[in-house]
Amino acid sequence: DAGVTQSPTHLIKTRGQQVTLRCSPKSGHDTVSWYQQALGQGPQFIFQYYEEEERQRGNFPDRFSGHQFPNYSSELNVNALLLGDSALYLCASSSRIRGPSGNTIYFGEGSWLTVV
Amino acid sequence: AQSVTQLDSQVPVFEEAPVELRCNYSSSVSVYLFWYVQYPNQGLQLLLKYLSGSTLVKGINGFEAEFNKSQTSFHLRKPSVHISDTAEYFCAVSDLNQGGKLIFGQGTELSVKP
Numbered sequence: 103d104a105g106v107t108q109s110p111t112h113l114i115k116t117r118g119q120q121v122t123l124r125c126s127p128k129s130g131h132d133t134v135s136w137y138q139q140a141l142g143q144g145p146q147f148i149f150q151y152y153e154e155e156e157r158q159r160g161n162f163p164d165r166f167s168g169h170q171f172p173n174y175s176s177e178l179n180v181n182a183l184l185l186g187d188s189a190l191y192l193c194a195s196s197s198r199i200r201g202p203s204g205n206t207i208y209f210g211e212g213s214w215l216t217v218v
Numbered sequence: 219a220q221s222v223t224q225l226d227s228q229v230p231v232f233e234e235a236p237v238e239l240r241c242n243y244s245s246s247v248s249v250y251l252f253w254y255v256q257y258p259n260q261g262l263q264l265l266l267k268y269l270s271g272s273t274l275v276k277g278i279n280g281f282e283a284e285f286n287k288s289q290t291s292f293h294l295r296k297p298s299v300h301i302s303d304t305a306e307y308f309c310a311v312s313d314l315n316q317g318g319k320l321i322f323g324q325g326t327e328l329s330v331k332p
Contacts, residue, residue: 135320144222144310144322144323144324144325145262145308145322147319147320147321160319192262194320206264207252207264208264209254209261209262211260211261
């Protein structure tokens with residue numbers, strides 16, 4: 103049973119460019135959340151997708167957008183990259199059907215984004 | 219709004235010594251509490267979670283944590299640490315109604331020395 107998989111693992115972009123990160127949730131999970139972890143910081147919630155719609159959003163600008171596909175996989179898009187967007191981007195999957203009491207949130211290994 | 223404070227940014231300890239990593243949270247509603255571990259250049263792995271019931275929660279790798287509602291704390295403990303426990307540890311809180319959104323603390327770097 104594959105866990106949460108993310109791609110790419112590392113990438114380097116130039117300021118002003120756009121980036122797309124991808125995530126496949128754990129088998130049986132239908133909800134995907136994205137987090138940004140800057141160096142030396144705890145992860146910060148970007149947004150969450152369920153049933154192909156954005157359900158919750160953290161304090162991130164509109165440059166950060168996402169998408170969820172019918173197979174529950176998800177993409178995170180960041181436009182007009184800034185140096186400050188350099189971070190580890192983590193994808194987390196969970197199941198709404200099981201409810202919070204029986205749920206465990208699983209994280210992927212993350213995508214390291216460096217903006218130069 | 220919820221928040222999590224991890225009181226120590228770095229905790230150095232010798233191998234086989236006990237350790238406690240402290241976590242306090244702030245919330246106006248009932249919450250779930252979690253501890254995650256992050257090894258270098260890896261994602262987050264769940265150590266343990268408190269949802270309800272017994273306030274003493276046992277997790278993987280010999281770790282345990284105690285939920286104290288009156289002090290709004292969820293401290294992580296291990297009676298005897300190993301070199302392999304060297305990692306970053308994150309405390310997190312989730313509102314029961316937030317559908318899995320986690321609020322993390324800043325992390326505590328545990329460094330186990332021989």
